[in-house]
Amino acid sequence: MVSFEEIKASNALIDDVTSPSVAVFVGGTSGVGKFTIKALVATGVRVRIYLVGRKGSKEPINAFTQELSTINPKAELIWTEGEVSLLAETKRICEFIKSRESHVNLLFLTAGYAPFGTRKETAEGLEIAGSLEYYSRMLFTLHLLPLLQDAEAPKVISVSAGGKEATTIDLDDIDLKRPGNFGGFKAQVQYATMNTTTLEKLADENPTVTFIHSFPGWVNTGNMRRGPDPNSITAWLLRLALEPLISPFCFSSEESGQRYLFQCTSSAFGGRGVSWKGEPGTNSLGKQADGLFLVNDKCECTLSAKVMPILREKAQGKIWDHTQEVLAPYL
Ligand SMILES: NC(=O)c1ccc[n+]([C@@H]2O[C@H](COP(=O)([O-])OP(=O)(O)OC[C@H]3O[C@@H](n4cnc5c(N)ncnc54)[C@H](OP(=O)(O)O)[C@@H]3O)[C@@H](O)[C@H]2O)c1
Structure with a gap:
């Protein structure tokens, strides 16, 4: 485990050179994304942050933006409104960012929720959580890759369930x-596995960009209650039974934000960024080199060694082919 002390010590070294100068946060209106923005801004660095969120989140986020500008006047927050569960909207937001920036150092992806209850689709026919946690994230990544390639120490971080992939993924009905064929637990494993296989492929093709798929551990953000069916029996059971059980083990918002700031800036993952004297992170291929890092809640790299060889052989190609079909109209 990388201790909280080590993390804070590393984050204390962040300066204008090692910090991302342009960052895009999708999902930063609450939870892990918001905690990470706060931690980044509090370092006092010069940074421009595109905070992408849906219309309803604009008012509550105004107070947050004001708080941040008081903490650090060198940080510029650009509210970028859009409904990112829709791929057409994701494309529009990417075009907006591309029209304004020549590079992006950090793409931080957290939008999503645990999809307990019945299956609900977007107007584009994708299950909502699947679109947020997989398709929209991959579309952001593909659109912004040229800007990431032109940046110093570029990173793509997808916060979901890195290290929790499974070979039981359904390849005959990828979108469930x-x-x-749909269920909250099944969908989460499905989307997590799809994140890992596709990010590994993109990491292989883009060796100058560091990719991280991470699991945040338990963080009390209300994430399990965010779905379109917050009053389903499963949602209530989880709320009444699981939440009280896990709450003593949850990371505080402060620690969660610092742990993700560490992942955003430390050279432990891929060698670029704030210098790291501990053990260098090992990528998903088992090498201490750049690539995709599967990072657990302790900020350790895991290999998913039992499942990844099988997924590479049997699932990665099928998932990628299917993903290309879904995303093609929006590229
Ligand atoms: N928290 C945990 O303990 C935990 C554990 C394991 C995995 N995860 C996963 O890690 C990721 C980040 O978790 P978190 O707790 O930070 O998440 P969160 O705070 O509950 O939500 C993150 C973001 O998702 C957006 N979002 C939710 N539903 C949306 C919708 N229908 N359309 C558009 N945006 C929507 C939220 O926007 P609004 O602010 O507008 O609602 C928010 O910005 C999620 O994918 C989550 O499933 C979390």
């Missing part, structure tokens, strides 16, 4: 559309 068949009647009776």
